[in-house]
Amino acid sequence: MPPDILNEKKSIALAVEFVVDRVKGVSLIQANVVGASYPLTLGVPGVAVFGPDREGRFEADVHIAVAGMKIPEATDTLRSELWKEFRNRGIADRVKNVDIYVEDLMMAV
Amino acid sequence: MRVFNNVLATIVALALIAGSAIGILYLIGLLANAPALTQLVQGWFRAIGRLSLGEIQAILLGILVVFLALFISEVRPWRAQFITIRDDEKGRTEIRRADVERYLTQRLSRERAISTESLDLIVYDGKFDVTTGVSVSTEADRNKVRNQVESNVKSNLAAIGLDKELEHIDTRVQRTKRAA
Numbered sequence: 001m002p003p004d005i006l007n008e009k010k011s012i013a014l015a016v017e018f019v020v021d022r023v024k025g026v027s028l029i030q031a032n033v034v035g036a037s038y039p040l041t042l043g044v045p046g047v048a049v050f051g052p053d054r055e056g057r058f059e060a061d062v063h064i065a066v067a068g069m070k071i072p073e074a075t076d077t078l079r080s081e082l083w084k085e086f087r088n089r090g091i092a093d094r095v096k097n098v099d100i101y102v103e104d105l106m107m108a109v
Numbered sequence: 110m111r112v113f114n115n116v117l118a119t120i121v122a123l124a125l126i127a128g129s130a131i132g133i134l135y136l137i138g139l140l141a142n143a144p145a146l147t148q149l150v151q152g153w154f155r156a157i158g159r160l161s162l163g164e165i166q167a168i169l170l171g172i173l174v175v176f177l178a179l180f181i182s183e184v185r186p187w188r189a190q191f192i193t194i195r196d197d198e199k200g201r202t203e204i205r206r207a208d209v210e211r212y213l214t215q216r217l218s219r220e221r222a223i224s225t226e227s228l229d230l231i232v233y234d235g236k237f238d239v240t241t242g243v244s245v246s247t248e249a250d251r252n253k254v255r256n257q258v259e260s261n262v263k264s265n266l267a268a269i270g271l272d273k274e275l276e277h278i279d280t281r282v283q284r285t286k287r288a289a
Contacts, residue, residue, distance in 0.1 A: 059200075066269075070268070070269060070270030071194070071204060071269050071270045071271065072194055072195070072202070072270045072271075073270060075194075075195070075202045076195075076202075079199065079200070079202070083199070097198065097199055097200035097201075098199065098200040099200045099201045099202075099203070100200065100201070100202045100203070101191070101203050101204075101205070102202070102203070102204040102205065102208070103205050103208065104205075104208060105204070105205075105208040105209060105211070105212040105269065
């Protein structure tokens with residue numbers, strides 16, 4: 001994988017990690033993702049970045065646990081905060097979509 | 110299907126126990142130099158030895174089919190793994206079905222005098238049905254229990270914000286005798 005693509009994936013994953021740390025009731029959890037090409041070196045457990053596609057855009061899968069909040073509420077907040085952060089970092093046009101997977105409900109309420 | 114699995118598992122377990130017992134019997138016969146025991150076991154195996162190749166193949170094929178059916182019915186690969194609660198151009202939001210099932214089962218097991226036997230989510234088009242099987246004592250009122258279960262499921266789904274996705278709840282109530 002060319003280094004610039006790896007760096008772009010890394011910057012997306014780190015932005016996701018940054019946002020998840022700041023959203024109440026949400027945490028990243030490790031998930032095995034088939035076909036994920038990131039993380040390769042720097043580990044951000046629970047985040048996988050795919051792509052780029054023909055338009056040079058990436059797709060991110062975010063695997064989370066939700067605690068003490070309604071799931072749609074938590075995931076909608078996370079999604080809007082993610083796009084806000086992508087825009088702040090100037091990488092929003094490089095991200096096609098973000099899929100959020102809620103993998104753990106044991107501590108949901 | 111769970112009942113079928115349990116029955117089949119019992120048959121397999123009994124077969125294994127019987128096989129082990131025969132093996133131990135033969136071993137004791139050999140060690141104790143008791144030909145009556147070894148000949149008894151050999152007699153059983155002689156009957157198996159008289160089977161033709163085609164009959165043995167048919168038996169093995171039958172066992173393979175039964176085990177394959179058991180495995181598939183247990184794994185149920187056709188069931189959706191995730192419940193999609195949002196899908197637009199910005200991405201999807203999905204929740205692992207098994208986690209919702211585990212969460213609801215846990216909450217339902219807190220109800221007094223109700224044992225949760227099964228709880229399954231059947232997912233389709235971003236919606237789902239809940240089927241539950243519970244057992245209660247013989248004195249319990251089935252309708253009351255059914256209402257109690259459905260209210261528990263609904264309130265716990267509402268607590269995690271998934272009540273809008275619920276289409277239908279099907280509750281099977283089984284009354285069993287309990288030890289005092």
